[in-house]
Amino acid sequence: MIKTFMGCCLVLLLSIQSVALEPLFEDDTTLLKKQKTVEHVLFEMYTDTDQGAASVFGYYFDLFFKPNAYFTTSIFGAVGGERGGYGIAAFGFGYQVPLTDRLIWDSRLVTGSGGGGGLAAGGGFAIEGHTGIACRLTPSLLFDFKLGYLTFPTGEFSTPVVQFGLSHQSYKVVLPFL
């Protein structure tokens, strides 16, 4: 009964969603700005677990608030290493240093929540840092290779991390909330 009621409410909310859209005023168009974003699809290897190497696959989303500084969110889930059900979600900050036209030194530090799959992650609080190179393949496509470290301060698990994958850089149009 309650599930049906909640389902109906959700359908109603989704259906009236488009009513809540307002057209842009002429003043709004003068305030439009572009904001750099980078989406990463990455494969991470945990080199030091009690059952050998484990690996996770996931996604980072970087939102730049300065030309080289960004806020990042991530979500990863286990794909290898007898750790089915393990996942981690985190947010944090990063900074890029352009080295050449094609190479970027990229570092980030995130905190989050993780666990599952029988990993000794304590209460779940996770701290993870990476640093490494991003190589520009096209103006918007990059190859990432980073090394890092993951630790669960309230648990026993910690491991070096090897991370690689592809990134897509783009700009989105934003209207500042004034």
Place this chain on the structure above:
Amino acid sequence: MFLSISSKGWTTTMGFRCNLIAFALLMFSSSVIADDSFVLFKQKQVLTLEWKTYELENNEVIALYGGKSRKFLTDTIYWGEAGYGALSGKRSGYLEGGVFLGNLQTVGPCLLDSRLFFGAGGGGGATKDGMLIHATVGIGAHVNTSFFSVFELGYLKFIQGNIESITMGFTINRLFWKLTTRG
């Protein structure tokens, strides 16, 4: 350590990785296809980072943190979705996720935020029945034009389980306009 596996295992693992990378390339390449005629609309939205704590069974305290996205239907009424993961306690892997309906009202210098959350929670061996309902009221203030924070008190109940508890939470929120097109 990951290099010290058999050659067959290495080939299989590399093949899997190549598939993942090919899949990622396909996704990125499809993202550049776009329509060139459109009308922009805006919608008030809020992105929230939240920390909250409550008691599981046997007075076991758990703290979670997560994020939520709020989409405003009117100036004050919003709906959205949220997800949380365990931070402290002994329940790593405990998760909550769901949808909510709420009201964010400006009263003088303060913000009053009330919300009803419906979703599912569990993992980390904490509960077998996952459906939960969580009502909160909060008071907060603007930090600047686009950021505000809210302190919340609430009541959470797993509908078919034994867990029910008073909850406490703190949120940091960013207001922004989501630009979109119709159709």
